[in-house]
Amino acid sequence: MAQKSSEEIEDSLEERKIRIRQFNKFLKFYFNWIVVGLVAFIFISGFFFLLLPKYQQTAGYIKASNQQQALDTSAKREELKKIQQLLATYDGIDKKYIDKVNAIAPIIQNKEELFSELNYLVSVNQLVLQTITLSTSDGYSNQGLVPISSAQAKIPANIETVNITLTVRGINYDSFKGFLSALENNLRLMDVLTVAYNPSSEATSLSINTYYSKN
Numbered sequence: 449m450a451q452k453s454s455e456e457i458e459d460s461l462e463e464r465k466i467r468i469r470q471f472n473k474f475l476k477f478y479f480n481w482i483v484v485g486l487v488a489f490i491f492i493s494g495f496f497f498l499l500l501p502k503y504q505q506t507a508g509y510i511k512a513s514n515q516q517q518a519l520d521t522s523a524k525r526e527e528l529k530k531i532q533q534l535l536a537t538y539d540g541i542d543k544k545y546i547d548k549v550n551a552i553a554p555i556i557q558n559k560e561e562l563f564s565e566l567n568y569l570v571s572v573n574q575l576v577l578q579t580i581t582l583s584t585s586d587g588y589s590n591q592g593l594v595p596i597s598s599a600q601a602k603i604p605a606n607i608e609t610v611n612i613t614l615t616v617r618g619i620n621y622d623s624f625k626g627f628l629s630a631l632e633n634n635l636r637l638m639d640v641l642t643v644a645y646n647p648s649s650e651a652t653s654l655s656i657n658t659y660y661s662k663n
Contacts, residue, residue: 554636554660562610562658565636570616573626578651580614605662612638612656619645619652631656 559582570577585608616627631638639657646652 569630574623575616575618578615583611585609608660610658615653617651
């Protein structure tokens, strides 16, 4: 291969210089536009590859949260509506019937009131109250009269059992029958568990359960 002449080499170098000057001129003229284009490309690429997926994911979470909140709100409204209906029904009940229901298992344990009530039931049936004792328990006690399991012996946690042991004198058939009938028809719930009659003293001992609501 023939070697290039010095003139050819000079021409080649001159052409390269011209191209470099033209390229530098091009960069100088379009540099700002190139920078703007690169920045725009970076922002657009970042938006589509980074921000847009995050935005879509966040929007999905917000949509699901709003739907769940709407369901919860709807359920709460239905619950509130039922409560309002119950309150309206309760307000429509005659107070004397409410008092009768509350008397079955009173909220406050009042031993003095219970003693007075029993003494009245005894005296109104022409009997004499000789002795009375009260004790409390959390379960139902039937004195072993009926076989029951431990599960059956349990009562609701908010109910307290009061066991009454009392002795009355002056027993005859009519008066004792009237006393038992009075216990049965009394508003306060009373379960007669045992009855023991002593002919020599004409006294009868009874074991009775009554109940109180703790709440």
